Amino acid sequence: MLVVVVVLLSAFALYRLTRASAVSDFAAATSERDRLLDERRQLTRELRVAKTEAETLRDQVAYLSRSQEIDTGACQDVKQSLGQLQAESSDLREQLAFYRGIVSPQESQAGVRVYEFRVSTMKTSPNQYRYDLVLIQPVRSDKRVGGQVELSIEGLKSGKKRTLKLDDVAVDGARNLLFSFKYFEEFSGQLKLPEDFRPLRVTVSLQPGGGQAAIEDEYEWAKIVQENAEP
Structure with missing residues (x-):
């Protein structure tokens, strides 16, 4: 127990x-x-x-x-x-x-004059160019002015100086530039230069009628030529 x-x-x-x-x-x-x-x-x-x-x-x-x-x-x-x-x-x-x-008479010259002139290269050809020319005269003249524009291109060909007239290089038929306007007039055309021609300057000569004196302006080619104008 x-x-x-x-x-x-x-x-x-x-x-x-x-x-x-x-x-x-x-x-x-x-x-x-x-x-x-x-x-x-x-x-x-x-x-x-x-x-x-x-x-x-x-x-x-x-x-x-x-x-x-x-x-x-x-x-x-x-x-x-x-x-x-x-x-x-x-x-x-x-x-x-x-x-x-x-x-504006006070800001313009008396008589017809070149307002703008320029040359542009063409895409279609390395030796082809387009030119644009604008002529003006002041309102105070208030009469139509007429005459002729002569273009000449000075340059070198085979190392020698040569001058080409518009009639020598124009390709679009505008060989005689006759103007007749009261205020302004525009011209344009195409030029084809010889392959071995090197342009140096362009002379624009205005031959107005009515006994007015001729006007001549010279432009350096290198300063007025522009690139690629439309054909």
Whole structure:
């Protein structure tokens, strides 16, 4: 009986010890689980906030990128418009100067004169050129002036000086330039120079009628020739 009592007491003591240890471990595990759940909830909230901030930043980047594209396009449009306005302004200034030379007696010379003369290369041939000539006279004259224009081109051919008349080089039939106008008149035509001819200067001679004195202007070829005129 004594042995049985000792065994029973030992078993009861072992049960109490095991139960106390299990309860303590369960309480610790429960506490750790609650702590981990709290950390998970906190991390979930932080992740949600981070996602919101990331979406906001993406929207801001997209807005700024689009704004930059719009600003760049607008800047290019402004530059293009400014260039067109500057070109138009230059054309208007040239036209104003042209008409001012016609209608302003105090700014113009008496009698017929050359307002503009230029020569342009042709795309069709390296030795073919287009010429443009503008003659004017002031309004105060208020009468038609008539006469003839003579063009001569001085240059070198085979190392020797030679002068070519318009009749020698004209290719479009306009060999005699007769003028008759009150305010201004324009002439244009095409020239074809010999292959071995090197032009140096052009002389434009105006022979007005009515006893007016002849007018002669010289132009250096290198200063008046321009590139690529349309055929």
